[in-house]
Amino acid sequence: MASFVERHGLWGDDQRASAAELVARIDAGEIETLRFAFPDQHGILRGKTLVAAEAKGALSDGVNLTTTLLLKDTSHKTVFPVFNSGGYQIPGMQGASDFTIVADPATFRVLPWTNKAGWVLCDAYSTDGQPSPVSSRQIMTRAVNELDALGYEFVAGLEVEFHVFRLDDPNMALTDSGQPGTPPTVSLLSHGAQYLTEMRYDRVDDVMELLRVQLQALGLPLRSLEVEFGPSQFELTFSPTVGLAPADLMILVRSAIKQICYRAGYHATFMCRPRIPNVMSSGWHLHQSLRSKATGQNAFVPQVEGADLSPLGLQYLAGLKTHACGAAALASPTINGYRRYRPFSLAPDRAVWARDNRAAMLRVLGGVGQSATRIENRVGEPTANPYLYMASQLYAGLDGIARQLDPGPSADVPYETQAELLPRSLGEALQCLRNDACLVEKLGPGFVDYFCHIKEAEIARFNLDVSEWEHREYFDLF
Structure with a gap:
């Protein structure tokens, strides 16, 4: 009987060749377990680990998972009704039915920090072989294909800020369980306010070396390791990659860093603004350009002296600016991320x-x-689902090109320029997304409703809790 992949024509020649190479490595005993991972709606990797004998067949037959994995908020609570007939539901997901994840064999990696374990990134499909309508990787694939039809490739480089703390107590007592559980107790690896000083870097060299060795062994295009301004804050930069690869890279970087650090007694977090004294918010700066498929040349390089970008680059820039508020919820998808947007803060x-x-x-x-002419978007937080963030950039830029938009003059004093303010909360950002007709059409109206429903469920849970600020402010006064 034909496999799931064969029945639905899901692989090209390159993927079939990569799959054959992977099977050969399994047969040679190089791989004893294979992790099948897919990026969920939040950009968190989920999936199953199969032993080698089972993994070979699963490469072409796929791995079945419950659809509730696609219906969860950031506390891992399922926020859609799946066992009743009323309320907001996603077609095909009632009854916690199955969906299938299928490996992209070209993404295969050996995980250097564990024993003979491989890793492969998967795409989500309905059991009838159709791409899942809420699969974020599939959404970016559509955007990349639309750009491809115009004769261009998406090129992106990553600057990723994050924090690494010493893990003092993982808080695994029975009373610490919950949804979510009690976060770990941590302490600093470094004080802040010494941006890029060599002495500070040397004091955290053991952590930097740990990350460098493992990330390079993983085959990632690491460029630099830097001490950021905040306490226990770091930044890594990665060389530009093309198409889906930048988003695949970001997904793997986050997961790898957290795993590597935890095994060594550290806690890494990509949360934008942790609740620690003198904290500095972490951002994710996305450098992007387009490359001509015909010539291999950067399509943003201007030909006129004094120009900032080519005409195509200016149109793409105008699209990013026009859809900045609509795309904000995809660039900064957490409640916490909006604490970063403030004037005179490098954000x-x-x-x-x-x-x-x-x-x-x-x-x-x-x-x-x-x-290397490019546009750096500084709006994102490092928790963003990279497929949705980058898809929003592509769709916004493509709209600018299609309509030949003009970005207007350069804002030489950005915090004083009269311009549309970015959303100040996740709720405001979700409304901006709903109001952006172009992004709704390109992402899919059903997907936008789905995404906003999940995020609004998170906001509702947040609003139910009494914050420490409220208690301190009102408990004694009134």
């Missing part, structure tokens, strides 16, 4: 662009004769 607070200015949301770099 943007309004939809403007500027030539090499870190206060602007969109920072343009490069110029005539420079192959």
Whole structure:
């Protein structure tokens, strides 16, 4: 009987060749377990680990999982009714039915921190072989294909900020269980306010070396390791990759860093603004450009001296600016992330662009004769689902190209320029997304409703809790 992959024509020649190579490595005894992982709606990896003998067949037959994995908020609570006939439901997911994840064999990696374990990234499909309508990787694939039809490739480089703490107590007592459970107790690896000092870097060299060795062994295009401004805050940068690869890279980077650190007695977090004294918010700066498939050349490089971008680059830039508020919920999808947007903080607070200015949301770099001409979007937080964030950038930029939009002049004083303010809360950002007709059409109206429903469930849970600020402010006064 034909496999799931064969029946539905899900692999090309390159993927079939990669799968054959992987099976050969399993047969040679190099791999004893294989992790089948797919990125969920939050950009969190989920899946199953199969022993080698079972993994070979699962490569082409797929792995079945329960659809409730696609219906959860960040506390892992299922926020859609699946066992009754009323309320908001997703077609095909009633009764906690199955869906199938299928490996993309070209993404195979050997995990260097564990014993003979492989890892492969998967796409989500309905059991009839159709791409899952809520699969974030499939959504970005559509955007990449739309760009491909115009003769261009998406090129992106990553700058990722995060925190690493010493893990003092994982808080695994019975009373610490919950949904979510009690977060770990941690302490600092370094004080803040010594941005890029060599002495500070040397004091955390053991952590940096741990990450460098393992990430390079994983085959990731690591460029630099840096001490950021905040206490126990770090930044890694990665060389540009093409198409889906930048999002695949970000997914693996986050998961790998957390696993590597935990095994060594550290706690790594990509939470934007942890609740620690003197904290600095972490951002994710996305450098992006388009490359001509015909010539292999950067399509953003201007040909006129003094110009910031090519005409195509300016149109793409205008699209990013036009849809900045609509895309905000995908760039910053947590309640916590909106604590970062404030003036004079190296984080943007309004939809403007500027030539090499870190206060602007969109920072343009490069110029005539420079192959690395690009747009740096500084709006994202490192928790963002990279497929949704990058898809929003592609769809926004493509709209700018289609309508030949003009981004207007550079904002030389971004925090003083009169411009549309970015959303100040997740709730406001979700409303902006719902109101952005272009993004709703491209992402799919059903997907936007689904995404907003999950995020609104998180906001509702947040609003049920009495915060420490409220208790301190009112308990004694009234």
